[in-house]
Amino acid sequence: MSSSPSAHDPQVEAAKSCPELTRRIIALGDWFHNINLNGVWTAPDHFLGDFPNVKWKDISKAVPEDLKGASVLDIGCNAGFYSIALKKRGAGRVLGVDVDERYLNQARFAAETLGLKIEFQKCSVYDVDQIPGQFDYVLFLGVFYHLRYPLFALDKIIKKVAGRLFFQSMMRGSMEQRTWNGDYEFWDVKPFQDPDFPCMYFIENSYASDYTNWWIPNRGAVEGILRSSGLQILDQPESETYVCEPRRVQRDGKYLLDLELSGTL
Incomplete structure (x- = not known):
């Protein structure tokens, strides 16, 4: 877990040397993704440490180093850390979607600052099946447990997967x-x-001070x-x-999903 940077911390020095960049990062509100924007970090005091890089360092091993031409759909993209990471590996079209305009503004700013061409648009996870086409890589990371209807969302997301789903x-x-047995009396x-x-815990009120944590x-x-x-x-x-x-x-x-909704599954 990170602590507040000291007076001689490289993060502090970088922030001092890039006052306008630092000002714009702060103006975009609290960041949940800690992204290195040309030496200035967006969330250096994240309660989970260097998040989501702490996850990415292991996930990245399952992603090809060269994604040239591959299409990517990042669902619940937040500030765009994973979209940026895959774009840096040469992915072609990268589309990040989220319902939170604050996160989308952060993601657009991060991509622009790093000189990366990434699309970001507002879209509910329950509407992703309306996005045209399929994608070689679909990222569904850190969203499932925030949904009141998680399996409904997953079944819609599957329609977009041409290659691999990262869940x-x-x-x-x-x-x-x-x-486990196939059946029980x-x-x-x-x-x-x-x-x-196998079970999912239902959170009636809040977990970790977050009322959007519905099912864990x-x-x-x-x-299963x-x-x-x-x-x-x-x-x-x-x-x-x-x-x-x-x-x-x-x-x-x-x-x-279509069979279920038509009563023919």
Whole structure:
């Protein structure tokens, strides 16, 4: 966890040498992504440390070094850290979407400051299926547990995945990985008393002072949800992140979500 920079801290020196850049960063409000903008960091005192680089250092190992020509959709892009990271690896079209205008303004400013051509637009996660086309890489990082209807959103997101989905969620409870029966008798309550059994914790009020933390799954739930959505888990580069490919997301040419909504799943 980072502490306040000292008088001789390089971050302080960089801020002093770039007063206009520092002023504009501050004017855009509190940043949740700590991004290095030409020597000036946007969130040096983040309560999670150098976030999200603490995640990216492991996730990045599952991303090709050369993304030349690849398309990227970053859902819940926040200030654009991941969009910027993939653009720096040579990705072609990079589109970041979020519902928060403050984050989008930060993302646009960060990309402009770094001289990167990235699209950012306001879009709800529940509307991403309306974005034309599919993408080689879809990032769905740090959003799932903030949604009141998380599986509905995931099923919509899957429609946009042409290549790989990078999925990350906060997890709480058991982190054990076990194999479970395909079915249970109606009166068998023992599985629900097992802390390893797949479950999602519902947060009625607030968690970590954030009322948007609605559902927090354990590991069994995350992996079960991904598989039941027709995704194959290929890799787990860090404890909360999964790399997936769509394998059984359609039946008779229709996505599972469309079958569910039509009552034919």
